Amino acid sequence: DALANHIAEIDHDQCDAGDEDSFFVCDLGEVLQSFRIWKEKLPQVHPHYAVKCNTNLEVIKLLAKLGVSFDCASKTEIDTIINLGIDSDRIVYANPCKTNSFIRHAKQTNVNLTTVDNVQELYKLQKHHPECGILIRIVTDDETAQCRLSTKFGCSLEVAITELLPLAKELGLNVKGVAFHVGSGAKDFDSIYKAIRDARALFDAAAEFGYSLDVLDIGGGFERETFDQSSKMVTLSLDKFFPEAFVKQHQVKFIAEPGRFMVANAFTLATHVIARRDIKDAEIRAMVYINDGVYGNMNCILFDHQHPQAHVLTHNNKFYYDSVQSCPYRFSIWGPTCDGLDCVSNQAKLSHDVQVGDWLYFPNLGAYTSAATTSFNGFKGNAHVIYVASEELP
Ligand code: PLP
16 A cells, blocks of 8 residues: 555665655545535535645645635635635635734635624724625633634624624624634534524624624534534534524525544554664553654644554564554654654554564544644654545545
8 A cells, every 4th residue: 555655665774864754645535535424414514624724735626626615714824725726705714813914815815704703803804804704703612622712712692792793883894694613623512502502692683783694604623433423413403593494584504614524534644663762660661763743743742632543554674554453562652853742652552562664653643733743853844645545536
């Protein structure tokens, strides 16, 4: 397979510096599969892929081809989408706190839908992009999410009703709907129900100000593993709070901003064991040092609270991908920088007594990994990506 072929091509004893760098294998078939699952379970909700999650252009191009739209957080992300020839009306600028010059850039590039959660943002929009469609982002109950977002963004219903709506009206702004995010890696799906209930309350309150809202943006937070439950909760809540007659009367469109859901399963990271230090009389056998870590593609350990799972890919030049049953050997695994924080795992159980020169692989590293790498200590952040397709692509 692609992992083995790439490694087989490397002459580990003579290669140039960096030729044995870590690399990703991206299965675009998994992205297609995610899209299909979304369409099957939530056909009524149009996805805007959250570009921040993984900015890989092949992924974006495939999603664009499939008809997916995009959630951009900054000028650069907007430009990424527009430079691919994707129409700006497929973009929601879903960052509630924006730089003025970026708002002007949104206007210049015809990005006409954004989220807002405070009055200052309304004044800024009136000055720099007065026609822009506005989604009021409300706070959610995201205490149990892997990555909380409502600690930073989202206003209460009360603030929305007593401050934002009256001011928007006074400034003549174009309030179009409501947005929320239940937290990335959400675990409590009741929060979806509550947020959709609150969104409906805001639709009703807005009507009193003469606004006929027609967009509900249910944000991200979805995962393939729990999508049965989360999508059921979305459907149940939409049916209850946005019944068909209401949706028809107001021509309501449901959109979402899934990131992790689309890409997490599509990327596998392969790393080279560059050093090993044996530890005597300890629970672990040795400390192994690999050529990617917390400052590279496994920044998700710090920023996204992920726990990447190591597996043996090669041991003494033999491949073991997917053929391993038991994992009796314990190691701690460290990244390549000189920083003690750069620890990938305190106690990884592996199938073999890994040695310098072996390769490890980490599956499911597509979300919030390559998007936030650094070049700390001079290690190159961007890993090479090899593309495969387990399904026929459009
Ligand atoms: N939308 C917004 C505004 C976000 O901040 C995020 C993640 O931080 C997302 C969408 C994507 O979330 P997820 O990857 O959990 O689907």
